[in-house]
Amino acid sequence: MIDYENKNILAPMVRIGTLPMRLLALRYGADIVYSEELIDWKFLRSKRRYNEILKTVDFIDQTDGTIVFRTNAEEKEKVVLQLGTCDAERALKVAKMVETDVAAIDINMGCPKEFSIKGGMGVALLEQSDKAYNILTTLVNNLSIPVTCKIRILETPEATLRLVEKFINSGIKAIAIHGRTRYERPQHFVNTDAIKYVSSRVSIPVIANGGSKEIEKYSDIMKFKELTGCSSVMLARAAEWNCSIFRKEGLLPMDTVIKDYLKLAIEFDNSPANTKYCIQNILRDLQETPRGRRFLDCQTLEQISAIWELDGYCNERQKLYQTLGISGRWQVNPDDLQPPNKKLKLENDDLNDVEQMKVCFIRASFTHSTLPKSELHSWAGKNGHKLPIYETQQVQKLFRSILTFNGKKYTSSFWEKNKKFAEQGAALVCLFYLGLKTKDDLIMLGSIINK
DSSP states (O other), X not given: OOOXXXXXXXXXXXXXXXXXXXXXXXXXXOSEEEOOOEEHHHHTTEEEEEETTTTEEEEEETTXXXXXXXXXXXXXXXXXXXXXXXXXXXXXXXXXXXXXXXXXXXXXXXXXXXXXXHTTOGGGGGXXXXXXXXXXXXXXXXXXXXXXXXXXXOSSHHHHHHHHHHHHTTTOSEEEEESSOTTOOTTSOOOHHHHHHHHTTOSSOEEEEOOGGGOOSHHHHHHHHHHHTOSEEEESHHHHHOGGGGOTTOOXXXXXXHHHHHHXXXXXXXXXXXXXXXXXXXXXXXXXXXXXXXXXXXXXXXXHHHHTTOHHHHHHHHHHHHHHTOOXXXXXXXXXXXXXXXXXXXXXXXXXXXXXXXXXXXXXXXXXXXXHHHHHHHHHHHTTOOOOEEEEEEEXXXXXXXXXXXXXXXXXXXXXXXXXXXXXXXXXXXXXXXXXXXXXXXXXXXXXXXX
């Protein structure tokens, strides 16, 4: 059973707290790691699958094949899934889905962002304490793993204490307190006195959060713990900027942290977009340097890895995974989702006479004037041809377009996330068969895998 006493914890952070960063934090010395906040209704669209190649447990969105949550044995006893919810029944359904794969469940009652508040989640629950209490009680009474919640302080320490005591009565095992109100942001000072007022008066572990502004090295974690009188400390931005903040031996150089993170991102087939986002938050101002700008131009995991001389390792891993038959976003097909989705038939659903190629469209690789459709339409006009016709098929949240041009048909077998991207992908295939784009061009654009 997970213990919340005297722990250094990676905070839940949207788009940061995916598997590679959580594992990096653990390897650097974190005791507990939280997932990014996962919204209940989105999680309920997923199916659990064990990934034999990566040795991970994946929860896969059945509308588009994307990974909602990925975990593995290394973190099983230390990972807490944070849930965004405003409904006890939905929260319990999700918790039951992951009960055997995570160490605990946490309910987010601290997010002050508009999306959460409008959905009745995050800090909105602090103003509906009966509903919040019901969610916690429902989980505590029906799960075999611990339940916690993360809140923000209220306007007075006394009001915060009353709320915390109410939540403790639900049976939660610990509570994380961010030392700012719902209206305060990182530029405001964290109210350590308010956290201490609560922590000194309750019986369960209190986890102090919000001190990243004052935490620049490992010893600062201990100072923050003393200031708040808390059992444990939770780090967000300080860990986001340099995850080696958890090392007792001291901080590692930024490039070492990025390389360590990249190796994990490659090993666990993390999405290029998520990998790039995490590294951007490590680089921060250094994105404006020549190397930083080269990095910002990258669209694939291999391109990102090349900046830190890990492209060979990345290419080797990706080839191995392809050989082993990995099933990731690149391989998503509506027929493979569970249960298989019925296709919406096109008039010409038979693809025997269609030139096919697996090409994905990455919007950031193009300017408005170099978009595949723009290039194809411009070439058609200059050469006296009629413009192509696009026929798009949608299955749930997946799209594929068949392009007809000069009596021939072209399509990409990569299912895109919207109609516009599907049309651009089909145009890329057409440009390739017309000789206007080479395989090397498509590799540079990140549109095909370099096998």
